[in-house]
Amino acid sequence: MKKPPFLVHRRAWLWYNGLSRRERKALKDAIAPLLKLPEDQWTQAGALRLDTAEPLYLLRINDDIRAFVRPIDGKPEIQDFVHRETLLYFK
Secondary structure, X not given: OOOOOOEEOHHHHHHHHOOOHHHHHHHHHHXXXXXXXXXXXXXXXXXXXXXXXXXXXXXXXXXXXXXXXXXEOOEEEEEEEXXXXXXXXXX
């Protein structure tokens, strides 16, 4: 498997490796704009800044999957994934 152009936290690796081709392409398309921008501009590329002490963002991958992303040395790192339905449960 080709190494992604972004970082994947070990907690997210299992889900990342289980993504279908379609889901992986959606992830690549969603995160690509973040790779070209400084972290303070990620919200302009669709990432939602969460109210946390350390920078943490929620990124929509497709209708069902969201990713928690944080900046590490200027690059996005996928921290974890979550189903949209799970987020709605806690709303």
